[in-house]
Amino acid sequence: MSDYDDHHEDGVSRRHALECMLWAGTGVLWTVSGGIPRSSLIGSAQAAEGSGFTFLQISDSHVGFDKKANPNALGTLQEAIAKVKALPNKPSFMLHTGDITHLSKPKEFDDAAQVIGSSGLDTHYVPGEHDNLDDVPLKSYLERYGKGTKGTGWYSFNQNGVHFIGLNNVMNIEAGGMGKLGPEQLAWLADDVKGLSASTPIVVFAHIPLWTISKEWGWGTEDSENALSMLKRFGSVTVLNGHIHQLMQKVEGSVNFHTARSTAFPQPAPGSAPAPTPLVVPAEKLRSVLGIRTVIYTQGKELLAVTDQPLATA
Numbered sequence: 001m002s003d004y005d006d007h008h009e010d011g012v013s014r015r016h017a018l019e020c021m022l023w024a025g026t027g028v029l030w031t032v033s034g035g036i037p038r039s040s041l042i043g044s045a046q047a048a049e050g051s052g053f054t055f056l057q058i059s060d061s062h063v064g065f066d067k068k069a070n071p072n073a074l075g076t077l078q079e080a081i082a083k084v085k086a087l088p089n090k091p092s093f094m095l096h097t098g099d100i101t102h103l104s105k106p107k108e109f110d111d112a113a114q115v116i117g118s119s120g121l122d123t124h125y126v127p128g129e130h131d132n133l134d135d136v137p138l139k140s141y142l143e144r145y146g147k148g149t150k151g152t153g154w155y156s157f158n159q160n161g162v163h164f165i166g167l168n169n170v171m172n173i174e175a176g177g178m179g180k181l182g183p184e185q186l187a188w189l190a191d192d193v194k195g196l197s198a199s200t201p202i203v204v205f206a207h208i209p210l211w212t213i214s215k216e217w218g219w220g221t222e223d224s225e226n227a228l229s230m231l232k233r234f235g236s237v238t239v240l241n242g243h244i245h246q247l248m249q250k251v252e253g254s255v256n257f258h259t260a261r262s263t264a265f266p267q268p269a270p271g272s273a274p275a276p277t278p279l280v281v282p283a284e285k286l287r288s289v290l291g292i293r294t295v296i297y298t299q300g301k302e303l304l305a306v307t308d309q310p311l312a313t314a
Helices: 014-023 073-086 106-117 139-145 183-193 224-229 283-289
Strands: 028-033 036-041 053-058 094-096 123-125 155-159 162-166 202-205 237-241 249-252 255-259 291-297 305-310
Touching: 053 073, 073 106, 073 283, 073 291, 106 139, 123 162, 162 183, 183 224, 237 291, 283 305
Parallel strands: 053 094, 094 123, 162 202, 202 237, 237 255
Antiparallel strands: 028 036, 028 305, 053 291, 155 162, 249 255, 291 305
């Protein structure tokens, strides 16, 4: 096997990526001690204990997708929301990190809204590139989720002492190219965080990862370093993304990066296929590589506890 296959120039090893795919079937609880990430395999998401502040992440619902990798993406989204509703402690809210729909059709958005709305949770969205297929860029998405946002849908809010930042890195992407934030959004971000104390916990959520997983596949954001440089002074930064439909994690200083599973279909690990396309797995294993994420913030602790729960075990 070539050096490129075993170890990419951006530091992401194919072996590590494949290991992450294997972990995905059981669920992963991440903790970090001394800057070293450690994973514990679990069978289901753990309930928040004590005064833990809990929120959820779902991603890449691709409502409208009906190909072999999953003929019923709306159905598996319904299963994911059923998992959400069955959690023993109700989370404060939910984040959706993009690709709500597959083709940006109004009915797809409407179907997704009906299912996600049944959770009873306030949900905060950012767009994916599949939500940006209108003749007028992001028209359907912004009509539904653009109220109170800036530019093409970026915004921030505060909850229980945590500052949340929703970014859009799916505009003006060339075929096979990486995501972009752009100068206007970066200027807004600088202004958004300048008045915050360095002790404020920060959670950033966007569709495409803010670290380069595979430049060849467009799995990264060209100007992410500009954004991350503004966040280096903060003691706790958690970055949540979708797009790649599998679990990966990286720690860089005080910044913890997490990618999420899709609720629709998996994608191959970097370097294991010619291109990032929907991955067909045996029907009985599909739900083991789809899932939801629970995040717990406990005041006084810098690290957020991240738990990934599959729709079903393999």
